Amino acid sequence: MASRQPVRAYIALGANLGDAADTLSEALHALAACAGVDRVRASSFYRTAPVDCVGPDYVNAVAHIDTTLDAMALLALLQALEQAAGRQRPYRNAPRTLDLDVLLYGSACIVSPHLTVPHPRMAQRAFVLVPLAELSPGLVRPEQLLAVADQPIERLPLPHRSDGLPPP
Secondary structure, eight states, rough: OOOOOOOOEEEEEOSSSHHHHHHHHHHHHHHHSSSSSEEEEEOEEEEOOOSSSSSSSSSEEEEEEOSSSOOHHHHHHOOOHHHHHOOOOSSOOOOOSOOOEEEEEETOOEOOOOOEOOOOOOOGHHHHHHHHHHOOGGOOOOHHHTTTTOOOOOOOOOOGGGGGOOOO
């Protein structure tokens, strides 16, 4: 059986319960240790206010990985990592210990009951576009950043990037 060619996937990470920065660092390390995942690279961490919900500020980042997992297997992996971090879903947009979303999966367009790629709201969220632009500038157009410029976002100082992953 031939192995799959790696696909570059982009993952949004966010948390606003507990030590969110540590949770994101732990999630990045856990992701890097998973079978079928290679070359994890993450943006800086950013602090943002909750969108369409209430609760503490979020810590957000974007990572890209090279993966031989298909998109649905990647989604299942991310959901398992969320569960391992204590993620609960009592209601839509509830505060969360960890939120992991597939933003892009290569050049694929996927529409299923469980996964839509590209992520349908990524262009509306500064907490996705700003770290995505930092990580892979060619994926975000200046007009997209301008469209979310009214959403406050603060890059956290480097000590919060104690995850041991390569810098962006």
